[in-house]
Amino acid sequence: MTPEEFRRYGRQVVDWIADYHERIASMPVLSQVKPGDVQDALPARPPEEGEGFEGVLADLERIVLPGVTHWQHPSFFAYFPSNTSGPAILGDLLSSGLGVQGMLWATSPACTEMETRVADWMVDLLGLPAAFRGNGVIQDSASSACLVALLAAVQRTGGSAARDGIDRRHTLYVSSQTHSSLEKAARITGIGSANVRVVDVDPGTLAMDPAHLDALLTEDAAAGAVPVMVCATVGTTSTTAVDPVPAIGEVCRGHGVWLHVDAAYAGVAAVCPEFRWVNDGLAEHADSYSTNPHKWLLTNFDCTLLWLADRAPMIEALSILPEYLRNQATTSGDVIDYRDWQIPLGRRFRALKLWSVIRWYGAEGLRAHIRAGARLADALASWIAADPAFEVRDHHPFGLVCFRPRWAGLAPDEADAATLALMERLNASGDLYLTHTRVGGRVLLRLAVGGPATEERHVRAAWDRIREEAARPTA
Amino acid sequence: MTPEEFRRYGRQVVDWIADYHERIASMPVLSQVKPGDVQDALPARPPEEGEGFEGVLADLERIVLPGVTHWQHPSFFAYFPSNTSGPAILGDLLSSGLGVQGMLWATSPACTEMETRVADWMVDLLGLPAAFRGNGVIQDSASSACLVALLAAVQRTGGSAARDGIDRRHTLYVSSQTHSSLEKAARITGIGSANVRVVDVDPGTLAMDPAHLDALLTEDAAAGAVPVMVCATVGTTSTTAVDPVPAIGEVCRGHGVWLHVDAAYAGVAAVCPEFRWVNDGLAEHADSYSTNPHKWLLTNFDCTLLWLADRAPMIEALSILPEYLRNQATTSGDVIDYRDWQIPLGRRFRALKLWSVIRWYGAEGLRAHIRAGARLADALASWIAADPAFEVRDHHPFGLVCFRPRWAGLAPDEADAATLALMERLNASGDLYLTHTRVGGRVLLRLAVGGPATEERHVRAAWDRIREEAARPTA
Structure with a gap:
């Protein structure tokens, strides 16, 4: 073209x-279509010869829209x-147009440095803990954010899982209201669904019960398990219940367990002073925290922000440096290579859309x-x-x-x-x-x-x- | 806006x-910038008031481009x-503009069904095995594709890892030339780096030695390990070496081990008849296969295709259905819910860009x-x-x-x-x-x-x- x-x-x-x-x-x-309608309307075989973009736009109306x-x-x-939103779409269009791949600082410094800066802007906008500054990264989803947090938490237990694999019974703490991505992360990491411990909730508020959490942690440790992480949620998917992060954090501290706070939906509300309470307990207790501008903050999917109070265990868990990725900037230690902060290696320039949104709306x-x-x-x-x-x-x-x-x-x-x-x-x-x-x-x-x-x-x-x-x- | x-x-x-x-x-x-240049050029604090998009475009020139x-x-x-390419950028723009999230068939049938159809088009274009038809999915990267394949492979060993966690010594087989994402996947899944077995390569061609693979598999099984997966590569990152997939596949079959073929870079070359040889052995032996249109096939990042010969173990490993995701289409079993084919829950309408590319170029x-x-x-x-x-x-x-x-x-x-x-x-x-x-x-x-x-x-x-x-x- x-x-x-x-x-x-x-x-x-x-x-x-x-x-x-x-x-x-x-x-x-x-969408009012039935299973198979869209697939049947698309040609069974790919075209041998190319065609103008008019055909794409025509079929977008005829085939795609009814299926949307x-x-x-x-x-x-x-x-x-x-x-x-308009600025998000245009920011993402700029990312596609530039076509850069920011796996390393060296492969496009602006892709990395704008992301760090915009994540810091979000620390200001949401009133997040100062320890998060410089420690933010954009993930595709809150699912991936909690998976990365869990891997960092496993690393921090001091075992040798990254080297030798899971060789102890690790346990993960959620409530019945926690997002299913936590159980999925337990499966992916080799911890297993059966080692996801379900803490009681208050039947009225549906908030996690810190006393029951404390009891489970004590019981599991006594039984020889190694508790890895507690996930508290601010704004659950089912009903936007809010777990008592300060009290949960105290329990985590007592047991030396990683606290991840999942505020995928509600965290961005903290941009308003009257919602700042959603951050209660983060500064004192959160080892990791995530919220999704792609849900309620005008930024199109995918854009989840993950922060860590200490990035070191995450990087120990995920960093592998083959010869073909070695470069002077990485060796210097002066830069962030975001490939070590996520599951995939490659990455889009996603900061552009969040930057565009924040500048347009203020x-x-x-x-x-x-x-x-x-x-x-x-x-x-x-x-x-x-x-x-x-x-x-x-x-x-x-x-x-x-x-x-x-x-x-x-x-x-x-x-x-x-x-x-x-x-x-x-x-x-x-x-x-x-x-x-x-x-x-x-x-x-x-x-x-x-x-x-x-x-x-x-x-x-x-x-x-x-x-x-x-x-x-x-x- | x-x-x-x-x-x-x-x-x-x-x-x-x-x-x-x-x-x-x-x-x-x-880029000629030094570490910190871009970050320092961006305001330290987010704007209180919004502004026109002109400012974004101006700073794109002034701050971003020098850092790209x-x-x-x-x-x-x-x-x-x-x-x-132009059609890829525009297809991605359409995805951003529609702003749909295709985690389930029901949340946008066209997002799922076009993906299935376009993956089938790629089966035709590349001459891939018929068993891949209907079994393709778009991932963000080859790293994620091999991680999903590895989770499916663990599931197929018949253990209870998804439920109980990794409780046996699982081993993964690569060569010194295999992409580092395989070792990363071994860490993520709780298998561990030390259980990644490095098969010898021919010192000239750098291709994996099937006889050494056979010996390692025999040795490990005798020592009580449960071999999970062999990753063969067609077109390694270092030198585009090509592992002998047919011979490796025979060894895998003999040991009942999952064969993943990573053709991230080179697989798309099979669109040309003279490169069809890159598929040798896939039809007979591959349990999973991935290649990246976002590398050499005119489609902007992110767009990796993953196919499985049998999707069942992947879905067993990854599917969790909370109440808030239940819906009639899922319950009917008549549709694909791609959330169970990937690590994250949410997903963009990525098929649009690949569809646009195939139609434009033919x-x-x-x-x-x-x-x-x-x-x-x-x-x-x-x-x-x-x-x-x-x-x-x-x-x-x-x-x-x-x-x-x-x-x-x-x-x-x-x-x-x-x-x-x-x-x-x-x-x-x-x-x-x-x-x-x-x-x-x-x-x-x-x-x-x-x-x-x-x-x-x-x-x-x-x-x-x-x-x-x-x-x-x-x-």
Whole structure:
């Protein structure tokens, strides 16, 4: 593709994206295709001859869009938001256009140094501990961040796992509310699912019980296990429960165990002073911490930030230097080589998109975005609370509200089935998209606000639609 | 950013990228900055107020570009190429613009189904085994691909590692030429570096010795170890050596051990019939196979393809289904949820860029690109061979040529130091960028051709520059 062709098609793609966001609200949120529809519509064999980019754009409309679930739709309330924004898209486009690969400082110093600087900006923006300064790195996801933290934690136990493999019973501490990526990390690292110890939670708040954690740690150590890491969560996936990090941190300190704090969704809220409490305990206790600008901070996937209070055990665990990667800058020790801070070797210039976002919005703009989401969630929760046909969980400090119809007269299992059926009907309608969870065995609907396109009228329309659908007699 | 602002700034960014590629040859290939220069030039604190995108573009010129090592420069010959191209950039831009997250089929069916289809297209384009059809997935890197393969291989040994953790001595088989990501994977999975067994190579071809592999497997099993996986490489990083996959596969079959074939760099060459030999043994023996369109196939990082002959052990190793991810499509078993095929949970719509590349170039265009790189490498090797002051390795089947000055009169260690000093001077000049390796203890220069912008005149200029610099008297 010549530069002239790139200019021409590039404008078409930019316009297509702008048009897409302008008309997105007219499309069904959840894709209506059936398994195999998209695959069947794509040619079974690759083309022998090349063609103009017009064909890609035409098939994007004809084949791809019907198969897309529109995460940027103003009525997308499922999972957590996966924010994007104009400056993020353009920052990422610059990264693709530069086409550099920043595995080593030497292979593009700006890729490494902007990442360090922007991670430090996030320390300022979120009010994170000073020890995190210079110790931040962008990962693809919170899953990878917790995996890297776990490998560092294993290294810090002083065993020889990196050299000899796992040869002791290591244990990892989570609650029933912790993200499944922690169990996945236990499997990947050779620790094993059975050695993931599930700490009790308070049945009301769903927050981890530090006393039970303490008891488990004591019991396991007495039984000869080597506890590796505790994962506390600020803003769980299910209900945005908040574990008591200061108290958990005290327990970790007492047992000499690594504390990872997973604030994948909620951590970025700390950009607002009124949410700074999400950082409680980090400065005193956190060995590692992660939060995702790609969820609620206007930066498109993938962009997770991971910080470590001490990077040394991570690098001991992950660094291997073959001859073909040796270079003067690495040998000097004066630079960061981010390849040793992650699972893969190669890496994109992801700092560009976060840099673009922070400059475009400024701290003020980021705060306004977080506040808008939290305010809409508060409004929704108040509307639900005012409707006697529904019940809502009191706890909704961020953008997620959990609730359900009361289903007067139905047994608990019947009520759960009715709630799930309601959700399926709503999602199938294409009018909105929401997901569910279970608390104390009972099904709750989850409605997560926080997409940049979502305004009060969309939340209001969603709530009206839910009430209407719940009241409808079903066959 | 409003749609109108996005259109305006989007055009500016597209033009900036087109301009960048038009003027790239005038910039020094290797960044000339010193450690800290870029970081110091970026403000120490994030902005309180937002600003227009003009500031980003201005600082891109002023701060970022001087700190960039230009991987797309026609005189970039280091490592392996990290191709990008217009259609790849635009396909990736579409992915950013759509902003979907394809962890599950249900969260965007097109993201999953286009990936499956495009991976099948690659099976056709490269002439890969029929068993790979429907079993391909895009990973971020070959490192992650081999890690996933290793986890599947551990699962297939029939132990209970996913549940109970690593509780036997598992062994992994590589050669001294295997990529360092295999040892990294052994550390990550809890197998340990010390259980990575290094199989002898032929001192001439540097290819793995199947007889020694057989002996090691027998010895380890007799000593009570559980061999997990053998990694054969087609096109090693150091010199593009090619392991004898058919013979290695026979040994693996005899011992019931998983065979992963890492063709990260060279595998895509099979798009040309004359390179189809790189697939020898795959159909009969490979349990998993990976190659990187992001190296030599015009698709920007990150885009590694991983195929498995049988996906079941991978999914057993990696699948965990919490309540908040349950959905009808997953429960039906009719769809692929790619989250179980990778380390992270979330995933970008990466298939769009590969789809765009294949449609724009067609099979013909992809073949022309591979042939251009291989032809230039052949030409370079012939020029070096004709110069009595240099020696060149005979083996250069792809785009990489390894060579060195003979340095008449210098002892081997002095010659190595002179070769490294030559490389440092060349790289510091900004005229070209190349890296080095060691073979039999001796330093060789590596010159990898294959960037889309590289023409014969650039390779010729590089060779002239190397000869001139090698002949220059140094202090």
